[in-house]
Every structure is written in structure tokens, then in C-alpha cells.
Amino acid sequence: MARRLPTTTLRLFSRRLNTASSSSSIAAGSRPSKPEPAAPTIVDLDDHRKLFSSVSTWKLLRSTVNLGLVANEMFVDFGMWVMNSRLVETGLVRDVILKTVKHTMFEHFCAGETTEEAGKCVRKMHEAGLRGMLSYAVEQTSNNDGCDRNLEGFIRSVDLSKSLPPSSVSFVIAKITAICPINLLRRVSDLLRWQYKDPSFTLPWKLNTLPIFTDISPLYHTLRKPEPLTPQEEQDLELAHKRLQDLCRKCVDLNVPLTIDAEDTSLQPAIDYFTYSSAIMYNKDGNATVYGTIQAYLKDAKERLFTASKTADKLGVPMGFKMVRGAYMSSENRAVSRFGYDSPIHDSIDETHSCYDECASFMLERIANGNDAVVLATHNLQSGKLAASKARDLGIRKGNPKLEFAQLYGMSEALSFGLRNAGFQVSKYLPYGPVDMVMPYLLRRTEENRGLLSTSSIDRVLIR
Template sequence: MRTWSKLIVTYTKPLVAKLTKPRTYTHTEASQSVSKAYITPVTPKEAFGDLATRDLLRGLVSLALARTPGVATYGGKFLESIHRSGPRILKDFVDGIVRRTVFGHFCAGETLDECERNTQHLRRLGVKCLFDYAAEREPGTVLSEEDLRKEEAAKEYAAELEIETIRRACQLGKGDFACIKITALAVIEHLEKLNAMIIKDWKKSADKEASIRGYSVDPELSFDFEKLEIFKSHFSDEELRILRNDVFRIQRLCALAAESRVPILIDAEHYCLQDAIEYIAMGMQKRYNTPQESYVFTTIQCYLKDSERREKLVTRIAEQFGFRLGLKLVRGAYLHYEREYASQRNIESPVWNTIEETHRSYNTIASREIARVSQGKTSLILATHNLESIRNAIKNIEQLNMRHDNEHFHFGQLYSMADATTASLRKAGFQVVKYIPFGPLEEVIPYLSRRLLENQDILGSTSVDMSYFYKELMRRITRK
């Protein structure tokens, strides 16, 4: 056995070294060489000792596939095409491969029961889970009456699943989170209209710095759409009825989250919808957040050129109404879409031109909001795989004499990515949460396609994961 172990190590090591070699991209989070002085190192056994060997092997295969430019660029489109018009036998064959590789690695399962089983190793490390039914929709679709009826059923299904997610998180009693995408719960065409209306209203403002997008539309953020003339001039009565029902559906989930003490995160999405999403999110925060607790969170994407303005506006709303701001900070998840969308319409791209500008925006906002956490004004999730941002955040925390286990501050990473970083942060005593996507394969294909494409932008961290997977496999083979 020892001889075979040596042979396996000898012949696989060069291949894995090549696969795990860090690669640099134009907009990558992990393209910089950063000191790990502020992160407690972990061994492969500490990070992955609880994972089954088949999961380690699947991780190596899936990340190797994700690092392949052709697969990343065209894999998602191929999947969508097969599901849309491919023969059943081909669809079943492809689905079988995808379930055993990238879906099995990047998603925690198709059901909540599968999620619960597949996240037990994270719980043993003391990592919290942020459950997300990963169905999402792209803007630009105009629905017929028949489509709207089908959409209504899909929205109700998503809402019922989210209710079960909140209840399950509450029962687990581990301080877990829930997450919703507004596009899974509301008609996108109406969100686009609301977004355009908010921007148009904002542009009329004499003092744009003092004006809050959405706030001037509805000063109390009360969603009494029928009582506001501006809504009547942009929406038909039927559209207002559907919009009101969609917002009420979202409100029902936020109310349950607050009652169950399970914080719910409203995800950021496409730029052409984001003002509408933030308008709804801040209205929900006004209702359910208190001066002491944040039960509803909004998300700011720092790859947007106006991210700092957005951060200042949401903090102003929180101060105006006297509640604790709930904020998740991300770099952004729709980079390729936003650039293509802007190029097709010959408009300026809303995202920064360089990764350095995104890093600067992220770290600046993070520093400001960490200070607000120390003042009792913000509950913050820093969602990042970037070691420099993590190091800067820890430095700020220590300068402010904040406890590592402050319940209003969390680091966050994606499921099955940057797992070594997650384990290291947890070992150092920080609160850490993993974003746990789940759902039927057909529903999460848009998420999976985006994840494959985005991985070209964060492969610096996946090379570390692959190295850890390999070392843990070798440890088991050689029985060290």
C-alpha cells in the first residue's frame, strides 16, 4: 500500500501543481499576493477532515472544470440551450453529469433536507449558513397574460419555499440566515418600471446629493402605491395591483424573519433593477429593524461606480428613521452581464473599469461600516474571498477594540469556495457565514451559469482550495 501511495503522490503532484497554479484576470478578487499575517492558518485536515473522500474528488474535478475558459464561457449557455430545446435523452445525460460535478460542488442540494445534510461539516466548524433558493430571472422579458398566471404560481412557490427556509433556520438554532432574490418574488417588468420611475424622479431633484432615490417617491417608504400620483402615472391599475401583491409577499417573508429572529438578506441583482430593489429593501428595514437589531439586510455591490453614494444613502435612511442598518457588502456578481448590457445600448458601463477601483471602493466602504458596527449603528456582512480586504477589515476591528465574535459582524464566503479561508477565520474566533444556494437544477441553471463565468474572476482563491483538497486526499491515501 505504501508503494502505491508513493506512486500516486509522485505522478499526480505535477498535474495538481499545474492545475492549482494561480492565474491572473482583469477583474479578479484574488489576483494579488497578500500577507496572511492576520489569518490563523489551518491544516487541510482541519479545513476538510469532515468531508467525504468523494466530495474532495468532486471538488477537484469541478474546480478544474470551472478553471477551463471554454467550459466557463459556454457551459452555462449550453446548459440553458439543452433545457430549452434539447432532446430528453441528451438533457437527462447532461443533467446527470452536471449533478455529479459542478452542481454538486457549487450548490448544496435541490431540497432543504439535502442542504441540511450537506452543510453539517460547516456546522461542526462553527460556521453559520445563509440559505438561498437560487432561482433568479433576467430583466428584459415582457410577459403575456398567460405568462403572468404562470409567473404568479412560480412566485408563490418561491415564497412558500422561503417560508420553510426561515422556519428550518429557526429550528436549527445556530444563528443562520435566509436570503431572497426579489426577481423570484416579483414581476421583473414591473421592477424595471419602478426602477426607471425612481431614477426619473431623482433626476428632477434640485439637490441630488441630498435627495434619496426612492425616498422622495414615498417619504415614509410605506408602499401605499395607490395613494401616490406618481405611481398612477407610470402603472396601470392592474400593474399596481400585482406590484402591491408582490411587495406584500416580500413583506410577509420579512415579517416572519423578524418574528423568528432569522435575519433575511435581500440580494443585489442587475443594475437596471437595483434602485427598485433597494427601495423595497429599505422599506422593509424601516418596518422590521430596530435600533438594536437588524432583521432585514440590503446588499451593496462595490464594483458599481455609484456604490459609495448608495452606501451613504442607506445609512442616511437608517439614521432618519432610527433603525440599525443591515448591510451585506459584496464586490458584485453580474460583471459580464452589466458590461454587455451597457455595450449593446451604447451607454456607459455602471461598473468600474479596473479591479483596483473596485478594491478601493470595497475597502473604503468596509472601513466606514465597520466603524458604524462599533458604534452600534450597523450589522455588517463582509462577503469576500479577497485576502487583502479580510486583512484590512481585521486591522480595523483591532484598532477599534471590537471583539472578534461581535454578533453584528460576519465575514462571508460562497459555498464550497475559499473553504480554507473560512476555516481560518473561524479558528481566529470570527463569526463566519457561508452562502448556501439550493434548488432544482432547472431553476438554478442561471445561478450556476453565472457562477461558472464568475469563477474566471476569482480563481486565485480556488487554486488554494484545490491545493488543500489534494493535500487532504494525499494525507488519507498515505494515512498520515
């Protein structure tokens, strides 16, 4: 008979997580090395049999193998080298690599290649008491034709969500970089940054939006006054707005919330602009359809969240936010190295965790007062437990539709099932699409989350 792991064992693994000191651990969510008080035990992670009772033995075995592989730094480094090398340009070698990736990392971290496979994955999770956040995993596009194709993919995700069991899909995910050319997003971000520096600088194309910057927001990407948008760029911007509005209207019609993913700080101002202008249009009657994403590893995250929420209150716009720690550390570090400025990311792991927990607490209090909605996307055991206990203390009933916890598919299974068993709504972020299309997502997740993947000891032990 399998034995129940004692609380002391889990605390031992928590202390091991606390020792992570690499820069990537900020994004990964590992705790600092100093001892911290144990969080209240509303989320029980001790009983491994209860946690994984809905998971088949075969899937547990496969998870053990895959988590063991991605926890091996040499394996990850070799895989990254192969995928970024010219080997993938060779037909036969590329086929072998893609098949290998498909039957290892892809099957573990992705929901499938087609909408049918993604739907099957959602149904299985629904049977286990979890929900799905459908993400057609396109990353970036450089032209309008590609943007139009990607919009069709997002629309299919919304249609798919309505063909599945009620409430089995919590959100559809979209990336603005997939429906607006990447160079145009950079141009719009530059212009928005310059207007913040110089309020007299006019942007005739600008729609009503919420505050995008604070006084501590990084502005070093725009060091000189940018040229106005050309007539062609304005036309392309209008097309991008129309794509997002088409998607928003589809979500409103089918009552499917839409979450806009965050990107790095060079692009985020334009993404927030798209998100907030759409929220003003489509978040009505006390319900948030369009959710933005706040990355807590950024120094200005808390202030931006507070400022946007305060302005939304004045406008009578209900807001929804997805709280994450952040997933663009490598690109941010390269940018500050190039520009010679201080990093926009918190200087310590402590500050990142403190920012995340304070933002989560702020949003939970707003929910308790009847305002807004939040997705608390975290792989950190302590943050999950603290938020669950805070929700209980505020009287937020279990299953409240304005509170959702979330983890990436294939990661932090113990926390997902622990929160589910405590009665909360829990979603898994489900990227799907052809293996070669999803490869950029897998590479980025592997690179940015290597700190978390290498400290997934608690999941591996509980699964065993």
C-alpha cells in the same frame, strides 16, 4: 506526514492571483499586479492540516477534481455552450446533462435539491464550525402565480432554519425578482430614476424609503419620462409588497435575519426601494432584520452606502448590509454597449478592491460604535485579512453577532476555515432547489466568477 506550507509559498500564489487582468476578475476579487504589503496575520492560511481538519478525505478529493474542472477555461466554455444550446430541450439529452451537472458542479456548489438535503448540509457545516445562509435559488418570475410559489419556498427556508441547531443558520436569502414580476421591477426602477432626475415627479404609491441614488448613480436606463403605473400594475406592486412583508414578519417572529440579494443596475433601484422600505418597517430596537446588498464594483457603491446609512441614523433605523464585489458584469457590459454610456462598474481592479475595503472599514467602524451590522462576503484573501485585522484593532470581539464573514459554498474554503480558526463567525451561501431550477444560478456564477474559479490555485494546493 504532510508538511506545513511556508508563508513564501502562499505569497507566491497571491502574486499569481494579482496577475489576473480580465474584466471578470473584478467581480471575482483577484488583486492587481502591483505588489502590496502583506496583511497582518490574524488569519493564518499557512497550516493546511489545521485548516481542513474538519473535512473528510473523500470531500477533499472531490473538491480537488471539481475545482480543477471549473478552472479549465475550455471545460467551462463547453459547458456554457451546452447549457445555452437547444440540446437541453431534448428529453433524453436533457436528462443526461442534468445528471452530469448534478454529480459535478451542483453537488460542489449547491446544498441539495430539497429542504431536507439543505438541512443536512447545514448540520455538517455546523459541525465544522461554519454557518449557513439558506438561499432557495429561484432567479426571476414573470407572473403573480410564480411569485406566490416562490414566496412559499422562502417561507419554508425560514421554517427550516428554526428546525436546525441554534445559530447554525445565519441568514435566509431572498431575491425580489422572485416575488415581484420582472417587468414590474423594471417599470418601478424607471419611475424611481425619473423622480430622482425630476423631484417634482410624484409617485403616489411610493412608501417611505432611504436614498436609492447619488449624483453618480447610473440613470441611462431611463432616458425619457415613463408612463405612470397602470391600475393593474399598482395592484401587482401592492401584492409584491405584501409578499415581502409576509416574509419579513415571518423572519421577525422566528428571529431569522433576511438578506435581499442585489441584481443588475436596470433593476436595482426597485430592489433597493423594496429593501429599504421594509427595513424602515421591520428593523427595530437596535436590531437589523432586513439586510440590503451593496455591490462594490459599482462606481456609486460607496456613496450609496454612506448616504443610506446617514439617513437611517436620522430615522433611528438600524441597518444591515451585505458587502459583495458584484456578479452581473456581463449584463452590465451588454447594457452600456447598447446605450453607449460609460460603464457603471469601476474602470480598474484597483478601484473595485479599494471601494470594497473602504466600505468594509466604514461598516466595521459603525459596528464598533454600536451601529448597524454587516456581512463581509468576499473570496479575496487580502480583503478578508484586512477586515479581520481592522475588527481586532477596533475592539470588535470575535463572535460579535453584528459581524459575519461569508463565502459561496464550494469556494474559498481556505479563507472560510482561516477566518473560523481566527474566531470569527463565518457563513457559506447555500443555494438549493431542483437542479433544473438552480441551473440559471450555476450558469451565472460560472460566467461571472470564471476569473476566480481559474485562480483557485491556493485552495487546490492547500487541499492537496
